């Protein structure tokens with residue numbers, strides 16, 4: 088039997104591609120920008136495996152166009168770009184990359200929180216605009232992080248890793264979660280209702296996956312519950328927050344500031360009003376972007392892909408029901 092045929096929707100590190108070549112006949116999309124939906128559909132027509140990115144929509148129609156497809160390996164821990172139920176119905180295992188990006192993403196959530204609180208991007212612009220003429224007692228004053236209250240919504244691996252960092256800053260940690268409640272006290276936090284987290288926190292950091300339930304979980308009502316001195320940090324998925332409501336809340340001063348690693352849509356259009364606000368720091372979905380972590384994610388995605396095309400169980404499978 089010849090090698091399994093796979094389509095990889097973006098160029099990965101050479102070391103990962105070399106491993107894949109040993110097991111598969113590869114086609115790699117070499118462009119910087121992703122292939123569009125129709126192209127992926129065409130490319131996987133006779134493929135056994137697909138290595139996708141979070142920018143690739145993988146739905147039932149796409150799966151039906153690829154009758155031989157035996158594995159979908161997503162290079163991300165999140166998999167809201169994939170219709171997992173449709174994959175399960177077709178007995179196609181879906182892989183993801185949990186664990187390896189936890190600490191890197193938590194570092195970044197904290198970096199975003201600190202950058203917004205201490206107004207670091209504004210300070211750089213201030214200097215570049217030629218405004219630094221003297222030390223001044225009030226210029227660019229921000230918010231204290233040490234001793235403040237951090238609200239964490241969602242307490243999976245990344246939420247917990249953010250809480251561990253907050254402990255080092257002597258923060259009061261309020262956690263709202265449906266899972267891992269037993270870990271809250273261990274990490275030095277306190278369980279709190281959604282409303283209490285919103286209304287008592289100086290910083291609210293989101294760590295939930297995007298699902299039908301979490302879509303727009305932060306909207307006008309929730310932003311109104313937050314303190315006018317509070318900051319919202321989103322490193323989860325853009326549409327967990329209603330962007331229009333956030334813009335209004337920031338513009339009116341209902342909340343103080345926001346730091347967003349993720350937006351809806353991505354990339355954020357240049358004309359999006361959030362980009363016109365000094366109190367909103369937006370960066371391009373880079374929370375897991377360290378060289379080492381991205382290499383580990385690529386390797387894990389390769390492991391899942393190789394397992395799938397060689398008839399083995401995926402080491403990280405989000406729909407293990409396919410094996411029962």
Ligand code: DGY
Pocket residue numbers: 141162163164165166188372373374375376
């Ligand atoms: C993921 O893996 O889901 C992240 O959003 C990518 O950094």
